[in-house]
Amino acid sequence: MENKVFVFGHKNPDTDSICSSMVHEILDKKNGWETKAVRLGNINKETQYVLDYLKIEAPELIEKVEEGQEVLLVDHNEFSQSVDGIEKAKILGVTDHHKIANFETSEPLYYTAKPYGCTATILYEEFKALGHTIERKEAILMASAIISDTLLLKSPTTTQKDKKALEELETIAGINVNEYGLEMLKAGTDLDDFTEEELINIDSKVFEKENIKYEIAQVNTVSIEDVLKREEKLKEVINKTIEEKGLSLFVLAITDILNSNSEIIALGEKTDVIKVAFNKELENDKALLEGVVSRKKQLLPNIDKNI
DSSP states (O other), X not given: OOSOEEEEOOSSOOHHHHHHHHHHHHHHHHTTOOEEEEESSOOXXXXXXXXXXXXXXXXXXXXXXXXXXXXXXXXXXXXXGSOBTGGGSEEEEEEEOSXXXXXXXXXXXXXXXOOOSOHHHHHHHHHHHHTOOOOHHHHHHHHHHHHHHHTTTXXXXXXXXXXXXXXXXXXXXXXXXHHHHHHHHHHTTOOTTOOHHHHTTSSEXXXXXXXXXXXXXXXXXXXXXXXXXXHHHHHHHHHHHHHHHTOSEEEEEEEETTTTEEEEEXXXXXXXXXXXXXXXXXXXXXXXXXXXXXXXXXXXXXXXXXX
């Protein structure tokens, strides 16, 4: 691969992670900087819907970076969620909408973090601030990312900034956001050909607090019951993951995108956290969390402060 600055999102990339990396590269080129969007994992079906719609290829897959490789992080900052070798890479900048944790660099850098519903909303504002024209391609990429991360503006993570950005991007893209967005989200709920191991890794992140490691995975669906038909096998691979990664807790959130509820499966030695965090007793390792759809805003903060 040519020697360029790599731009990438987190492992097990979602639509925001992939689309925002690609948009970042477009924005960089408009600014006269040579960067290359890459990815740290497989493309999920929701993101593939976007790429197919635009008739473009996914960014190249990388598994590690060499010492001194210049990189720009998108949609994440925690090293546990980043590429292998990130500790010895040269991080030039970060564009993110998550909390800052376990992050340290040896040199100054550009760091943009805003509590928006989506990284793409931050990039939209950068386009506007720098006076660059937003073309249809990047408009669709940014709109898709916002739709994904905010569940069509229904997630509690949604801000007025996200709504404003999506409204303008809809016009530039020439799409009906509700129609396009629903089809895109539904594409991501097709889980039939995933193995249980693949399913828990579609959108999963590892977190660490005071040497306690835990993982929160999430899958979107239109039928929680259909996913729970695989409950026993899911528990088997979750327990295997806990052992292999040395986790104290693994939470799988099965999120109904139509009714805005999540059923969670929680396993590990720290499952008592769930009762304290959500005032819910686990029954057969499961609990229904009504109105809970966001890992960033609802699952993670409650678990993290009680772990």
